[in-house]
Amino acid sequence: MSSMRQASIAARTAVNSLHAVSVICQDLIPLDQPMTDEQRLQRAKLIHSVLLARKRMLLLRDRAEALAGALRRFRDRREAIARRA
Numbered sequence: 001m002s003s004m005r006q007a008s009i010a011a012r013t014a015v016n017s018l019h020a021v022s023v024i025c026q027d028l029i030p031l032d033q034p035m036t037d038e039q040r041l042q043r044a045k046l047i048h049s050v051l052l053a054r055k056r057m058l059l060l061r062d063r064a065e066a067l068a069g070a071l072r073r074f075r076d077r078r079e080a081i082a083r084r085a
Contacts, residue, residue, distance in 0.1 A: 011060050017053045 029035055
């Protein structure tokens with residue numbers, strides 16, 4: 001049960017970070033305008049955060065698919081055992 005709770009918390013965190021990124025992206029300076037070093041650093045950090053959030057979302061998706069497959073196999077096995085009994 002705790003792993004399900006942890007997965008739910010991780011998914012919520014990833015989604016919240018993506019929502020925050022969409023709000024931040026609205027205020028970005030266009031690439032054709034000059035930027036200070038600080039602005040470039042902030043943009044690089046934002047890009048890193050987005051890529052990290054995407055990676056986490058993909059990991060969560062893969063984990064969810066693996067868990068769904070395990071649950072399907074468990075139910076199939078349980079049905080097979082019930083039929084033999």
